[in-house]
Amino acid sequence: MDMTETGPLSPRLTLAQLDALRAVLATRGVSEAARLLNVSQPAVSKILRQVERSLGLTLMQRDGNRVILTREAELLQAEVERLFGTYESIQRLAASLRGDAGTTISVAAIPTQATRFMVPAIKAFRARHPDVRVKLEILANQPIIDAVASGRAEFGLAHSIAVTPELKTEDFGDQRVFCIAPPGHRFARLDLVSRADLAGETFVSYGPNTTFGRWISAAFARSGDDLQVDVEITASPTLIEAVRIGTGVGLVEEAALGPHAGRDLVVRPFAIPLSFRSRILRRPGRALSRPAELLLDEYRRIVEAGDWRQPDAA
Secondary structure, eight states, X not given: OOEEXXXXXXXXXXXXXXXXXXXXXXXXXXXXXXXXXXXXXXXXXXXXXXXXXXXXXXXXXXXXXXXXXXXXXXXXXHHHHHHHHHHHHHHHHHHHHHTOTTOEEEEEEOHHIIIIIIHHHHHHHHHHOTTOEEEEEEOOHHHHHHHHHHTSSSEEEEETTSOOTTSEEEEEEEEEEEEEEOTTOGXXXXXXXXXXXXXXXXXXXXXXXXXXXXXHHHHHHHTTOOOOOSEEOOSHHHHHHHHHTTSOEEEEEGGGSOTTHHHHSEEEEBSSOOEEEEEEEEOTTOOOOHHHHHHHHHHHHHHHHOTTOOGGGO
């Protein structure tokens, strides 16, 4: 008989056991997992011991009153989430094929795509399909890719600058990057902001560990310039607010600017041409549910209508 430190290997895990393991991994503890699953703490502890025996691994260790996940447990977490993403995808597809009321569409999107395009798309979609629920998860680029690849999200919304070779992509709706400055700034007298105009200014931009920040840095490098970022901010709304109150000047995607940007900000084209497109991400070889396709139709319509464009982008 095959033996390990945790005991003899047991038959394959059940979905209920994996669900308990998922809760423990997500909450980093037995007590919180028990509350999440609405069962007793001893019940979760028993299931966890069964899981450890089945896998032949130790997943949790005690340090006084604390419970610590082992490295093996942390490595298993991504695969457990992937499994449940596929399971939830099957459930959504089956409900859609049955035509059940209460179908849920799960979407993952970066903040700007979610706020500027998907939120109004959801409003228009729900006006026609009030029985369909929509779950919109706001994530960074890589977690969106992971969510779509695992099936946790039916589709994702990102920028075309994201590297997504493992997924099927659809790009459309060109967006430019604009230079922004506080109201009354000297840039208001310029028709175009050059790289030289940034000299002496506090430059607010996305950090080098973000997809957008790396993309902007690469564009500067191609023009023979180094990008010196004085204040790093990784979210467009916060970056815009920092510029608005006078922290400095920055570069921001067109869709992140609201309709009143000309009053609250100085907005000017930038001399280095920077543009990208909206990107829909899907799993290759996997058809979307009919409700998801209809929601995407609304999304495309809003992006292509161009009501969000800045006057200088015409």
